[in-house]
Amino acid sequence: MTKTARLRELITEDCVAMPGAPNASIARQIERAGFDAVYISGAGLANCTAGLPDIGLLTLSEVVLLAGFIAKAVKIPAIVDADTGFGGVENAARAIYELEAAGLAGCHLEDQEFPKRC
Numbered sequence: 001m002t003k004t005a006r007l008r009e010l011i012t013e014d015c016v017a018m019p020g021a022p023n024a025s026i027a028r029q030i031e032r033a034g035f036d037a038v039y040i041s042g043a044g045l046a047n048c049t050a051g052l053p054d055i056g057l058l059t060l061s062e063v064v065l066l067a068g069f070i071a072k073a074v075k076i077p078a079i080v081d082a083d084t085g086f087g088g089v090e091n092a093a094r095a096i097y098e099l100e101a102a103g104l105a106g107c108h109l110e111d112q113e114f115p116k117r118c
Contacts, residue, residue, distance in 0.1 A: 007077035007105040010036055022048035024073035031074045037105070038074060040067050042081035060086040060095050068102030077105030084110045 001009075010016045018037045021027035022044030030038050043054035045066050050058060058066075063080065071078040080099060085092025092109060099107050 003071070003075075003077040003103070003105040004100070007037060007079065010077070018079065020044055021070055021078075024070050027070045027074045027078065031076050035076065037076050038070070038078045040070055040078055040080040040104075042083050045081075056083055058083075060091070060098060063095075064098045064102045067099065067104055071103035071105070078103075079106035079108065080104050082107040082109050084112065 016037055017035060018039035019030045019033075019035055020039045020041050021030055022041070027038045027040075042058070042063075045063060046052045046054040046058055049066055050062070052058065063082070063086075067078070067080040071080075082092070082095050082099060086095050096107060
């Protein structure tokens with residue numbers, strides 16, 4: 001079963017606890033602890049991995065690379081914060097395609113355009 005199919009199965013069954021992982025090492029600890037999925041936050045990637053504030057400074061390429069490392073380090077599904085989709089509608093579609101190709105089982109997008117108001 002693919003990670004995407006497993007995630008779909010999990011969220012269809014019940015609420016899923018997904019601890020956050022800013023890097024592959026933490027994701028492996030989450031997996032070893034018995035969790036069924038892992039969450040990769042935008043703040044986690046920006047703050048802990050890149051040393052940046054979470055204000056949309058990471059590019060799509062950087063998020064794909066960093067989140068891909070995390071997703072490939074574990075057998076459980078990983079979802080990532082895809083921020084505002086890195087541009088307009090076409091950019092959001094490309095972001096989803098690139099994240100899936102990098103091994104992510106899912107992502108979520110902000111309900112607002114860049115620059116964010118919060």
